Amino acid sequence: MPELPEVETVARGVARLIRGERIESVWLSGKPQSLKSPARLIVRTLEGAAIKDVRRVGKHIVFDLERDTGEPSPHRAKGGLAGDPKSPVSTQARFPRAKMHPQWIVHLGMTGSLVVVEAQREVEKHTHAVLRLGSGRELRFVDPRRFGKLAIAREEFRAKGHEPLDVDADVFAEVFHRSKAPIKSALLNQKLLSGVGNIYADEALFRAEVRPRRRAHTLTRDELKRLYGAVQQVLNEGIAAGGTTVNDYMNALGEAGMFQFDLRVYGRDGEACLVCRTPIKRIVISGRSAHYCAKCQK
DNA sequence: ATACCGACCTGTCAGC
């Protein structure tokens, strides 16, 4: 489900709702396949941390956290109460401690979602993480198929490939000119480009008038240039529409996207091409469905 | 090194 525009929409929505909040407590469902880091580490890192920002990197959502280092303060070592409200000078001010900036990384997989709700809201089925926030609301990670992943990163998290919206046109052309895979598969390879998924790959190839089975290295300069423009166009339009809701994708407020109404080939097999009226074809390329117009795409 | 395929999960829908 979530490709770059959906992840971007979720990240922006979550950021707007909870930036600056402190995480008071964390609950994890204990389904191990959802965790890429040990549960203890995730809970220990999140609890007490402040959320400085929430942003998208590739198809990942990165929570920039800030927390004190685990070093005990001089006051606490003597048995004094840190943060004693009667104390005229705070422990923080007299003994400023180094800050840590770990990151919480969330990948939504196929069916993952992040929602911000009031704590009293019923916890829906397939909820795998609940972060109780200082405001009394909760950030919940729900994921029926459990393809999503949670992890802690100690260093700046980086995508494995180029950011589709930032990559230079010449670099884009170079990357795909080196691949012998079908162009559709190459677009889905996150080590090359991080963020394009099945829907937007089909839509970009249609707009670039390139067939999905074409080997990437056989694309001409002109075709690579068109594809570069098409990828950026469909991703930007997808973001502007708040993502594509085919089945169950929702943003942080539980609202559906709108880009499904702008799809020209994805999910339209058998229907008339919007340009030439030829029926859209559906084929399978390395296990994923691909949709295209045999007349418009060469 | 590269490219394909099944596996990982649960839910839904079409067809019998």
Add this chain to the structure above:
DNA sequence: TGCTGACAGGTCGGTA
């Protein structure tokens, strides 16, 4: 109605 199989936005590891 109920069963079965195909399929779903993603990624990984194994294999050829």
